[in-house]
Amino acid sequence: MSGTHGFAAQPAKRRPDRAVLRSLRRQIDALGGCGARHGTVALGIVEIDRHLPWGGLPRGCLHEILGDKADGAPLAFTAHLLALLSARHAGPVLWLSARGGLYPPGLHTFGPEGAGAWTARLLAVRARTPGRPISEQRGAGHRNLIWALEETLRTRGPAAVAAEVGQLDLVAARRLQLAAEEGGALALVLREAAKDDAAQARATAVTRWHVQSAPSASCAWGGPGAVRWRIELLRCRGGAPRGWMVERDDETGAFAVVAALRDGSRHAHAAALAG
Amino acid sequence: MRRVLSLWLPRFATDRATRTRPLWRARPFVITRAEGGRLLVAAANARAESSGMTPGMTLADAQALVPGLLTLPTEPVEDARALLLLAEWCGRYTPWVASDGADGLFLEIAGCGHLFGGEDALARDLLERMARFGLAARVAVADTPGAAWALARFGAANPTLLGDGSYEGTMLAAALGPLPTSALRLSSAHVEELRRLGLRRIADIAALPRAALTTRFGPGVARRLDQAFGRDFEPLAPHQPAAPDRVRSAFAEPVRAREAIEAVLADLLGRLCARLAERGHGARRLDFALYRTDGTVATASVGTSRPSTDTRHLARLFAEKLDHLDPGFGADVIALAAPLTEAFAAAQTTHLAVYGGVSSATRGGLDVLAPLVDRLDNRLGAGAVARLAPVDSHLPERAVARRPPFAAAARRPAPWPARGPRPVRLFDPPEQVDAVAPVPDDPPVMFRWRNVLHRIARADGPERIAPEWWRTPAARNTSKTAPGLFPDSSSDSPDDARAPTRAAAADEGAATRDYYRVEDTEGRRFWLYRHGLYRPGAAPAWFLHGLFG
Numbered sequence: 001m002s003g004t005h006g007f008a009a010q011p012a013k014r015r016p017d018r019a020v021l022r023s024l025r026r027q028i029d030a031l032g033g034c035g036a037r038h039g040t041v042a043l044g045i046v047e048i049d050r051h052l053p054w055g056g057l058p059r060g061c062l063h064e065i066l067g068d069k070a071d072g073a074p075l076a077f078t079a080h081l082l083a084l085l086s087a088r089h090a091g092p093v094l095w096l097s098a099r100g101g102l103y104p105p106g107l108h109t110f111g112p113e114g115a116g117a118w119t120a121r122l123l124a125v126r127a128r129t130p131g132r133p134i135s136e137q138r139g140a141g142h143r144n145l146i147w148a149l150e151e152t153l154r155t156r157g158p159a160a161v162a163a164e165v166g167q168l169d170l171v172a173a174r175r176l177q178l179a180a181e182e183g184g185a186l187a188l189v190l191r192e193a194a195k196d197d198a199a200q201a202r203a204t205a206v207t208r209w210h211v212q213s214a215p216s217a218s219c220a221w222g223g224p225g226a227v228r229w230r231i232e233l234l235r236c237r238g239g240a241p242r243g244w245m246v247e248r249d250d251e252t253g254a255f256a257v258v259a260a261l262r263d264g265s266r267h268a269h270a271a272a273l274a275g
Numbered sequence: 276m277r278r279v280l281s282l283w284l285p286r287f288a289t290d291r292a293t294r295t296r297p298l299w300r301a302r303p304f305v306i307t308r309a310e311g312g313r314l315l316v317a318a319a320n321a322r323a324e325s326s327g328m329t330p331g332m333t334l335a336d337a338q339a340l341v342p343g344l345l346t347l348p349t350e351p352v353e354d355a356r357a358l359l360l361l362a363e364w365c366g367r368y369t370p371w372v373a374s375d376g377a378d379g380l381f382l383e384i385a386g387c388g389h390l391f392g393g394e395d396a397l398a399r400d401l402l403e404r405m406a407r408f409g410l411a412a413r414v415a416v417a418d419t420p421g422a423a424w425a426l427a428r429f430g431a432a433n434p435t436l437l438g439d440g441s442y443e444g445t446m447l448a449a450a451l452g453p454l455p456t457s458a459l460r461l462s463s464a465h466v467e468e469l470r471r472l473g474l475r476r477i478a479d480i481a482a483l484p485r486a487a488l489t490t491r492f493g494p495g496v497a498r499r500l501d502q503a504f505g506r507d508f509e510p511l512a513p514h515q516p517a518a519p520d521r522v523r524s525a526f527a528e529p530v531r532a533r534e535a536i537e538a539v540l541a542d543l544l545g546r547l548c549a550r551l552a553e554r555g556h557g558a559r560r561l562d563f564a565l566y567r568t569d570g571t572v573a574t575a576s577v578g579t580s581r582p583s584t585d586t587r588h589l590a591r592l593f594a595e596k597l598d599h600l601d602p603g604f605g606a607d608v609i610a611l612a613a614p615l616t617e618a619f620a621a622a623q624t625t626h627l628a629v630y631g632g633v634s635s636a637t638r639g640g641l642d643v644l645a646p647l648v649d650r651l652d653n654r655l656g657a658g659a660v661a662r663l664a665p666v667d668s669h670l671p672e673r674a675v676a677r678r679p680p681f682a683a684a685a686r687r688p689a690p691w692p693a694r695g696p697r698p699v700r701l702f703d704p705p706e707q708v709d710a711v712a713p714v715p716d717d718p719p720v721m722f723r724w725r726n727v728l729h730r731i732a733r734a735d736g737p738e739r740i741a742p743e744w745w746r747t748p749a750a751r752n753t754s755k756t757a758p759g760l761f762p763d764s765s766s767d768s769p770d771d772a773r774a775p776t777r778a779a780a781a782d783e784g785a786a787t788r789d790y791y792r793v794e795d796t797e798g799r800r801f802w803l804y805r806h807g808l809y810r811p812g813a814a815p816a817w818f819l820h821g822l823f824g
Contacts, residue, residue, distance in 0.1 A: 070724070070725070070727070070799065071799050072700055072822030072824045073799075075699045075700055075822070076824020079699060091643075092643075094644075094660075101702060102700065102701075103671075103675060103697060103698055103699060103701040104665075105674060105675070105691045105694070106697035106701075106823070107699050108691055109696075110699070123644070123648075123660055123662055124660075124662075124663050124677070125655070125659055125660050126655065126658075126659050126660075126661070127651075127655055144654065144655060148651055148655060151650055151651065152647060152651070155644065157647070158644065213797065213824075215732065215794070215798040218733055222733060223733055223735035223792075224734070224735055224792060224793075224800060227824060228798060
């Protein structure tokens, strides 16, 4: 049987039809069980929303947010997501942690203007073994936290569930993903970056983020400027990893991607243009 | 043999009111009730009665008699409840206490007199204690309730004791004869009719033939007469104590297997919840006890955040506790008790909505989570799930309090007071750091926290937060953690090898704090404060209180 020799003429490349792609994506989502069933939450940052295959974070799925323990940025990022979500979905928001420390007067400033009322629907769950101090919480306390998280995710009712866990092994992550699919809430798990994250070929979270604070541009008197974060999408099911530097507008509370200028500030750029 | 004590509280309504207002005892004071658009005097205290007030006159007339009269509206429900409490208290004399109208009690004291040194001593003891309560009282003891009633209200002496249980007719006739006819608990219409016929005393009626009385006045008068003289038995219905909410099952063979215990639990739950539901109550706390063959008891308890009679939900709560319940060689008796129950509020069916699907979840209320909250509370300890509510306090650690998730205030959330910029995470207690700062008021230029050095690039501040001078030092120190923000945290350090030192100031709450919002060279923002004002020669203590986003 003779085949083509060498480089036969390639068939003319056809641009993929966008509508076909979208419908295929929807079908895959329906099979894969996230996004289509429970809706999505747009992050409010245009570039990130455009990059994500669902146009936002899908509910009913597990999302991991990695960060450093000494950094408040992952917490604030989670608060921003919860504020956006609670503006559109009724339902209480649960936050599980072993050692607490959540401070609503600071949390409610994150999120779009006027969405601060989500802290009224917030229930803080202190998940640890009762009667034992924090230093002995390692084994049983962690198990209690994972158990509480699974129970909460499985319940239909909460709009979102956020949890601060130390480490998450593969089996637990898989169970939590199944529980989230059953309950339909937006599941956000905050944890520290583990050493074998990059090596984990079969990770189960639908998206994995890494949020850390970035130096802000000084304001006029030398104080800290607008909040600035480096958000990296490490892993996304159906999308490519990417990083952004975002800055918060103090008046509206919305985030925007900053242009990568020498000092990284769009305000300085605008000022330079003006004057 | 029967001995009945009648306790009459002639001014119960006013006495109850003056118990909480002792200064009104010496002044004329009446209780008013509204009738047909006018205010009438329902009851008057002793001072008012001596000034000429009588129940039934209008308030306007009464105020004309005594200007500056003190008045209170009538509270029949509260009076009835107080009388019920008094009846329960009288259980110290006898278990057989019945109420008698709105201002009296009947006590069956046959056989109880000797415990108090005789009936006379019992009656005097009762009078003395009533006087201590501030209640004017009259007591009479007789063989029948009718006679005791009459003597308490119309007898001369206080206390009056008559007879010895033998229903001696002549003694009763001699004692009751001189009393007016109203002492027989007749209606005022009958009394008036009798008076018009010239019959004013009981002796007059007792002499009449029975048939004539019955035809003229109906059976009521004759019956009262018979009851007073003991010819007709008048029963007294005592107050029953509420049956405890407890069900138990006993077994011929000891029960050991887990499945058997679960089945018994389901059966007991069904019986107990049915009994509670009849009363309109739900269980808030359940105690499950296995009485083992070796004489010991194994117990497990669960609590719920809302009253519940849902057996499936309660069985699920018990499921985790049954793992730790050791039946030993078997249980002979298994009991389930509900020590704490609560009446159902109007909107209770919402907790079942969680099994109903997504439509109920969109309601947005916290009620759909009641079963989940119960499970979390039972495994993680009571109070594990809490709503974070604002507390009006300048001190940041006291500005947030943990409240029960389903409290009524959850429906009207209060806004967070806008003070300065606040961090997203607060450390409780604040962690001490080593900071280098130019004196006296400048923000630090670098600080070391958890063995990591942070160089500060930008800083904002200071925000001065002064201690709450209106709280005593003892109160400041003991409750320096927010009342509720994990008050039982044992303040242990995080999992680091070398724990930072605790905030070890002598009087932590009393020093002024200057807060600085600082940003280090990597962009992380911290909330530091200097504890106390700068003093030359003393190194100031710096603490890290929170992280900004």
